Amino acid sequence: MNVRLADLADAAERERIDAWVCAHPDSEIFHRPHWTMAVEQGCRQRGHYLIAEGRDGPSGCLPLVEVRSPLFGNALVSVGFGTGGGPLADDPATARALVEAGWALALCRGCRSMELRGGEVPEGWTAQTGAYADFSKALPQGGDEAILRAMKRRHRSIRRAREHDLEIRIGSGEADRALHYQVYGEMVRNLGSPVYPRALFAAMLDRFGEAADILTVLKDGRPLASALNFYHRGTVMPYWGGGNAASRDYSASEMMYFQVMCSAARRGCNMFNFGRSKVGTGTFSFKENWGFEPRPLVYAVRTADGAAPRSVNPLDPKYRLQVALWKRLPVPLANRIGPHIARGLG
Numbered sequence: 001m002n003v004r005l006a007d008l009a010d011a012a013e014r015e016r017i018d019a020w021v022c023a024h025p026d027s028e029i030f031h032r033p034h035w036t037m038a039v040e041q042g043c044r045q046r047g048h049y050l051i052a053e054g055r056d057g058p059s060g061c062l063p064l065v066e067v068r069s070p071l072f073g074n075a076l077v078s079v080g081f082g083t084g085g086g087p088l089a090d091d092p093a094t095a096r097a098l099v100e101a102g103w104a105l106a107l108c109r110g111c112r113s114m115e116l117r118g119g120e121v122p123e124g125w126t127a128q129t130g131a132y133a134d135f136s137k138a139l140p141q142g143g144d145e146a147i148l149r150a151m152k153r154r155h156r157s158i159r160r161a162r163e164h165d166l167e168i169r170i171g172s173g174e175a176d177r178a179l180h181y182q183v184y185g186e187m188v189r190n191l192g193s194p195v196y197p198r199a200l201f202a203a204m205l206d207r208f209g210e211a212a213d214i215l216t217v218l219k220d221g222r223p224l225a226s227a228l229n230f231y232h233r234g235t236v237m238p239y240w241g242g243g244n245a246a247s248r249d250y251s252a253s254e255m256m257y258f259q260v261m262c263s264a265a266r267r268g269c270n271m272f273n274f275g276r277s278k279v280g281t282g283t284f285s286f287k288e289n290w291g292f293e294p295r296p297l298v299y300a301v302r303t304a305d306g307a308a309p310r311s312v313n314p315l316d317p318k319y320r321l322q323v324a325l326w327k328r329l330p331v332p333l334a335n336r337i338g339p340h341i342a343r344g345l346g
Helices: 011-023 033-043 092-108 144-150 152-162 174-191 198-211 245-250 252-266 282-288 317-328 331-342
Strands: 002-005 046-054 057-069 073-078 113-116 126-128 132-138 167-171 212-219 222-232 235-243 271-278 294-296 299-303
Touching: 002 092, 011 033, 011 057, 033 046, 033 057, 033 198, 046 092, 057 092, 073 092, 092 113, 132 282, 144 152, 144 252, 152 252, 167 174, 167 252, 174 198, 174 212, 174 222, 174 235, 174 317, 174 331, 198 212, 198 222, 212 245, 212 252, 222 245, 222 252, 235 252, 245 252, 252 271, 271 282, 282 294
Parallel strands: 073 113, 235 271
Antiparallel strands: 002 046, 046 057, 057 073, 113 299, 126 299, 132 271, 132 294, 167 212, 212 222, 222 235
């Protein structure tokens, strides 16, 4: 077995790796080379992609992003701007070899820590637990009404949304991207967080092609809720999405997620991944209220001698004042400043 850095600029190598990832039963959208390349393009953070190979071809991979920020420090992350990732391998020995190579790369690049957002916690690493949970559920088959019946806790809200004559738009063109960024930028400002660069979303849509789209809910031409969705191995994941303040009057967020489920089922998906949420937050409760059971996420971190792991969790008490102040910023100003900060969160 040989572990090396892949050349993702080589189309043939990239496609060979991507085919292996897409065929692996434990892979996530974050493992695809497209993710690393989109982050590098959209956030100007350097990507590295470790590949393990044997006689018969790839046997493991570890996508990494070198996240550097004057505010939050620097780290090598698997995978940057994702909620999953970590080593993907055919056997434990290959996974260990990938992690060891990743740590050697972190030290070589001067990163004070390395983060794994998936896989087993390696020996000697520190487990990070209790902060996040993931929500997934099988998509009912049998059409839109079967999905509606299965959403018992949100049944009334979705039916109420239907009465408002809302428009549903699905696409990935410039108009769809503008509508999504308008909604998403306001939503994260309201939560006290800086918005990611628009270039990141554009790069994701360009790189993933038919494996990504945007679904937007509008009322009289005004966007109320929007989600950027990814599709991988029969699972749909609305990853960057939500509603603005006006969406509550129309139950637009409920309609958005319902329509994402229906659209995904029509294209053959059988699982709905509601994504990651911080324990104790409103989004965590929102997902529970849909009838989804939280699955605690365990991450792993290793730090260089004398270093401390970075903290990018907005619930950290030391960020309380910054979060409160950010919520007061006008949306246009927040969206102008935010990307310069958010690109260093990873």
